[in-house]
Amino acid sequence: MKKIVTFGEVLLNLAAQGDLRLKQSNSLDLRFAGAESNVAASLAQFGENVTYITRVPKNDLAEKVINTLRGLGVDTSKVVYGGDRIGIIFFENGAVYKSSKVIYDRAGSSIATIQEGSIDWKQAFDGADWFHWTGITPALSASAAAVTKEALIAAREMGLTISGDYNFRKNLWQWGKDHTEVMPELLAFCDVMSGIHPDVNIVEEAVSDELYASAGEDMMKKYPNCKVVVFTARGSISASHNTWQGVIYDGEKVYRSANYDITHIVDRVGGGDSFMAALIYGLRNYPTKQEAVEFAAAASTLKHLIAGDQNMVSVEEVEALMNGPKNGLINR
Amino acid sequence: MKKIVTFGEVLLNLAAQGDLRLKQSNSLDLRFAGAESNVAASLAQFGENVTYITRVPKNDLAEKVINTLRGLGVDTSKVVYGGDRIGIIFFENGAVYKSSKVIYDRAGSSIATIQEGSIDWKQAFDGADWFHWTGITPALSASAAAVTKEALIAAREMGLTISGDYNFRKNLWQWGKDHTEVMPELLAFCDVMSGIHPDVNIVEEAVSDELYASAGEDMMKKYPNCKVVVFTARGSISASHNTWQGVIYDGEKVYRSANYDITHIVDRVGGGDSFMAALIYGLRNYPTKQEAVEFAAAASTLKHLIAGDQNMVSVEEVEALMNGPKNGLINR
Amino acid sequence: MKKIVTFGEVLLNLAAQGDLRLKQSNSLDLRFAGAESNVAASLAQFGENVTYITRVPKNDLAEKVINTLRGLGVDTSKVVYGGDRIGIIFFENGAVYKSSKVIYDRAGSSIATIQEGSIDWKQAFDGADWFHWTGITPALSASAAAVTKEALIAAREMGLTISGDYNFRKNLWQWGKDHTEVMPELLAFCDVMSGIHPDVNIVEEAVSDELYASAGEDMMKKYPNCKVVVFTARGSISASHNTWQGVIYDGEKVYRSANYDITHIVDRVGGGDSFMAALIYGLRNYPTKQEAVEFAAAASTLKHLIAGDQNMVSVEEVEALMNGPKNGLINR
Amino acid sequence: MKKIVTFGEVLLNLAAQGDLRLKQSNSLDLRFAGAESNVAASLAQFGENVTYITRVPKNDLAEKVINTLRGLGVDTSKVVYGGDRIGIIFFENGAVYKSSKVIYDRAGSSIATIQEGSIDWKQAFDGADWFHWTGITPALSASAAAVTKEALIAAREMGLTISGDYNFRKNLWQWGKDHTEVMPELLAFCDVMSGIHPDVNIVEEAVSDELYASAGEDMMKKYPNCKVVVFTARGSISASHNTWQGVIYDGEKVYRSANYDITHIVDRVGGGDSFMAALIYGLRNYPTKQEAVEFAAAASTLKHLIAGDQNMVSVEEVEALMNGPKNGLINR
Amino acid sequence: MKKIVTFGEVLLNLAAQGDLRLKQSNSLDLRFAGAESNVAASLAQFGENVTYITRVPKNDLAEKVINTLRGLGVDTSKVVYGGDRIGIIFFENGAVYKSSKVIYDRAGSSIATIQEGSIDWKQAFDGADWFHWTGITPALSASAAAVTKEALIAAREMGLTISGDYNFRKNLWQWGKDHTEVMPELLAFCDVMSGIHPDVNIVEEAVSDELYASAGEDMMKKYPNCKVVVFTARGSISASHNTWQGVIYDGEKVYRSANYDITHIVDRVGGGDSFMAALIYGLRNYPTKQEAVEFAAAASTLKHLIAGDQNMVSVEEVEALMNGPKNGLINR
């Protein structure tokens, strides 16, 4: 099968240990973060041929992160080197009424200082049929937004399917333009896009099929290229207990997955990324959209039960949950 | 604002790691414990000016504990040095049907062997308007009880508001007198006192306002100085799941906080101390008693979700829970 | 009281740390596993005089495991040394919808290559009145099955009570015979046997007393020596949340324990072993079968809340749960 | 005694664990770094009254670092809050032929973006008689250099003794001016200064008293305010084995400490800072310069045997080495 | 072979991790300490039949320690239970010029409050032919000294060989009598005794055979029962580098072991205990005294290279060093 390409920022994720707060933890676990690298890692675990593109500095920290991605099976041969630093996220896990906490220290990262023309998109997309990006990248800097646009133009020219995740972060978008000035032009390239973004009311509670269809229709009218609108419905009972369901709308019909009751969350970060990755896998590998959304929901449910931002699960493990009993028996 | 003074025993807390039993754990996490130092630490996190007084030996273990308290912003310049040892608590966490377990090794500690006159209370209370103590200190030894009384006399003379927490521990009170012989005289000094103590039926389940008011009235009759009676209502569904609500009575009215459903407890030790600290903060900083009890309940709910005996939360974090949605979203 | 003897395979259990997957964990916690050694360890914690027999190689890993068992109070003086390796289990814990995962690496272990005649059963059973075995041992190899039969013959000759746990593992039984060809002859020696095995429908949900009685009767007809049939009813709500109840049938009456709602499981591995151990203790030490099954259910409930395969609890701790309130208060 | 003030940048120090390389370490130990904060921490361990001034952002990471300094007894009440980030050092320890490795990520830190006038130096120096600074601060940015100069002018006006450590770092000084354009004006304020800086040949091997005297004279001619020139002579046999000696020149005489043979270095980072701190202590507290330099050398030798950048030793421990046998017996 | 009995205090040893100071370490490794338990553990590793007797409280901490000893193969069936606490040692490792540091918190331990008559020495010595004690036990309390004397009287009556280690600790001996008033009477029972004690000049440097013989003769004159005087010659080059040699005198001849150059000490605590244990083994199992002292020196050299107070080595490992090349090749 042809390859998938993702592009964005990868960050060090320095996480307080166990249940400790950042204020309390005397050692930090070194992981990595970044929506598009999470999607790439997840797709590689499913056996997809996936290339991840970013820009990082030449130092041991960036090398360690890129090595980890390559170890997970992601092609990193198109990564560009340069700039001054890799961005950092400091993270502490939440519990019940205590929210997870993130301290961002990503200003001035190598991806933010990337210049137009530094990536050869023709070469990058050679052999590929899918490109995935998120709204985090254009939020970083004017040049990162420009490079994102370069990618989208090239992807369309070369006939790739394009998926985009709005991923709005209110603390980003500090480089001069508001997201509403930048995103519409970029979203217009997308075949698949997330339906939950700042222009639409957040859909968290159980919603009728009609409402999903109506929200999807609005998206499709605004972005005529769009063929699939993607929703994830999170019921945030507490930081430790969520419900989680995937919904897609294809212009004709609403497809709803099982609604998972995740009663003892281990780590919900990367949940949305794992959904998007698994949905891309599902749309490419299953005959029906219903199966695709079921696969995506089962996969991302498992992500909530795995430490770290990446979804370390195989297709077999996802299908076992998707198709089988849902009570976590010991396999032996 | 004027400063708050607390006085009592601080102990090493040597805790089994993660879910391990003391029998199983090959390393122990070094923390500290002690109701009054917990209250001081909590108040310092809220930005209050707070002085903690105790007596510890001159060794590296006591130095480490005092340094930690000072680091948290507590004034430790009035700590007295001498005696032979710092008391120790060995702790293992509980889960569902398995109770938490504590092994006390506190006999002969420096605070238990304190002598009358060793603390200059006039100087200690200079610039203060509030004194907090608990029933643990008089339980330790005759001289610790006597020094507590010295403190109370000085505090009253200097016009401080006095709050007391009965904190009955059945394994203490071994120095010759029963708590019923000692505590009433000391409680008589208090403006604010906990309503749950051995003379009153423990209030754990949902109780009517009438019953709280009646229990409060009984306290106020017995202790005419008392202006606020404090209750915490814990619903012990299991060691991992409690409900938690704060209630105060001011002689006129019962004020009840939201009732929190703490479904995945991280560590409930210090929960009562964190409530008392936050109530002191609330009574000093909010215009209404309702806000004070809401602040205290929200703060101490967060304590249940934080490892260790001290409540490492800021006023902003407490107010976010107190005033906002209660479903632990990720802030980013 | 006379001693109890158990016989079987002990394995290294190399467990991923905390919530990590085996794929993620860079260090593995070294524990031990094995149904019969778990039973022995549990009985020793209850103060029983218990001898554990196995065959392990002469190396530091086996020495460490045997030392741990001896440290827990199990008599290991009858352990036989020889062969090439100790079997290994690699383990990762489950959570909610993520199953626990076990990778077995036990082929060629010293117990699988044991030869008939290598254990002096007369000497081993000297002073004993109870022998416990499980269906794991005959599953390992023809010779391990033969040695199990030697043990059973000797135990019957010397008048010991015999308990057997079917413990069917579909990945074992690779040595040429199917379990249905081997087990019936061995089960026929048993006075006490587990009622849940591959010949009987698994009983996991609430079942009527009549159904238990009927299943028990079937067993007793097939195995006339059998005096007590043992059931454990697990309600697998998720990998983190189970219900757990013990049931025994003595040919006359069904005895049912309290049904525990284990809402936050720490580690369910060894749950069945801990039930069997506690039931053996209960049948030997309580006047009634009802107390025996209550003790077994309370003990094994606690096992679910303790890390590792062994049930590190005392009789006092089990009785506190069995007889007391079930809400996990802090004891201090 | 009057207080000492130090001013500079404090950084997070994220250190690879044990002997691991940054490339290998999956968790990083969270410490702090920064020459001037190291000096402050060391002086506080000696019981000196010391104030540390810096600028850090308002976040949990900076709070943790400042809390640690305060816990060590340093007055942090003059710390200024603002800016975007706390600088970070990533560190891996060396061994024999493998150099220690440091990755700096300090650009854009709150201290680098400090503005002139943001510190009230009159208030900061109130009650102080000594000010210590290093050449790292003016290397950070034009404004940090300007604030350093403000401090020096105020310190001279208020009659403080001033000590300065050149601490040349070739990777800094990127803000437009070369260190040779900036440092001389600042060094001219100093009463005590380090003799090893880029203008002078590095003195690492055993050097004659005459050479030290001559190098000292050169400094004193260039900087007429200078009364004490400070040298540390490190014999770098390997990353694990150094010799270490302190030398000072007071315009009249060379004072040389014992030459320590540090055969098994634990962590040499902060060695120079600990020397400077102990020399300041020595010059203030011993009657002779010989004792001062002996104290400084003994103290900083101990730093090489302690993990982390700060010298966690008391005056008693330093004097035990300075005056006693040097063979590391166990004290019990 | 007949069994060996040792008697004394066992303590928790809570050790700072790695190279950290107690002031720095946020977790402490839980080990155990105590000269006589160290000797017992070491003898059990050599395959000797050894019984250790002490008095500890009934709690999980003491149970853990006793279980560890039993796991190591020591018979703990004669341990007496009672009293209030197990003593504690807090430990930090040394390096080069930094001494190891020990904080004792052992007052009021169960062994110190033992009463005369609480141990049935006839039963304890049944089947034994050797008794080992040290001067630490009589230093703890009057009653501990009295029970030591009871043991010695019984041991002599039953014909056991008696070995004693002076083990003078200046911080003990606080119960009213000086060691010079108590020890001579107890040492008079010994067949084997350490020659290094407070009455004799410490022998640390290379000493002539004549001097050892003369010191040994002095001991034998004072204690006519003494048949073997034991010296260990430690050359304390630094806390990380010692030389180590064993010497014994039997009234006729001085036997000297190889002199080991321990250039990279891991943990020297328990070095003397491991020497004594291995000498007891050597005197019982080798035909010549020369072999005995060589075995003791090789064994205790290995102890310096093993973390913790106990010498976790087998006879084979000791003999490999004693008889083979001494350059630490990898065995594979």
Next chain:
Amino acid sequence: MKKIVTFGEVLLNLAAQGDLRLKQSNSLDLRFAGAESNVAASLAQFGENVTYITRVPKNDLAEKVINTLRGLGVDTSKVVYGGDRIGIIFFENGAVYKSSKVIYDRAGSSIATIQEGSIDWKQAFDGADWFHWTGITPALSASAAAVTKEALIAAREMGLTISGDYNFRKNLWQWGKDHTEVMPELLAFCDVMSGIHPDVNIVEEAVSDELYASAGEDMMKKYPNCKVVVFTARGSISASHNTWQGVIYDGEKVYRSANYDITHIVDRVGGGDSFMAALIYGLRNYPTKQEAVEFAAAASTLKHLIAGDQNMVSVEEVEALMNGPKNGLINR
């Protein structure tokens, strides 16, 4: 440049933590081992294009190891899957007189049960110009020996340079033939081979150039294909202190590297592998053999100072040691 291929067994390396013995360590660090994978990993760190071939089972443990290799930049696309298990090494580090200890548990591994014809060597060697193997692989089983021979035949046919490392392990070679019956035929294919093997006296001490030349000549006579004979001279002063020098002979001249004095070894396992890898790099990338052997010696010296079996160093780091001062200064 063309690619290098290595082939052999990769094993899990489960290592006792820090200075602990396997008997003591309660967690084991998960690493990987295997001479040929070590060589591949090292070459990839140097930027070489390297393919590693082995056979491993389909499970999470093997996946983790292969992922780690791929992450380090090794091409693992030719790895064959099948068989039952990945071999295991249990490892404990040595110190001074205490040897490192290895427990092998590698019988029945997937590489040992490989069948002839399972690897497509034509495809594997496509684009390659160098093949490296060691004597460990033919030692595993008859079929592993046969597959090694297949590889050598194909490599010669395709014109690759072949390097072989005898790597004799006395505990292997259990499949029926002695190494002397198998190895000569395989060594005859080699262009580059290690000179230290069981047929030649081990060269550990300083040896004259004449002796090296003479040993090299013997090898070249026996194996006429051989163009370079490789020696490493280790001076085993202790397990913590070795000297280390590389020597090669090319039929004409002896080339000797600097002799490194590795005074504080961190982990010497993989030292020989790292030498071989760096020599291959050196022979391919430097104009002179002297530079090649200097690079190899410097690289492998650094390996002794890095934890784990793989040499995690870059060309820049090796050249800094090879060409620069050798005293481990801090780079900042």
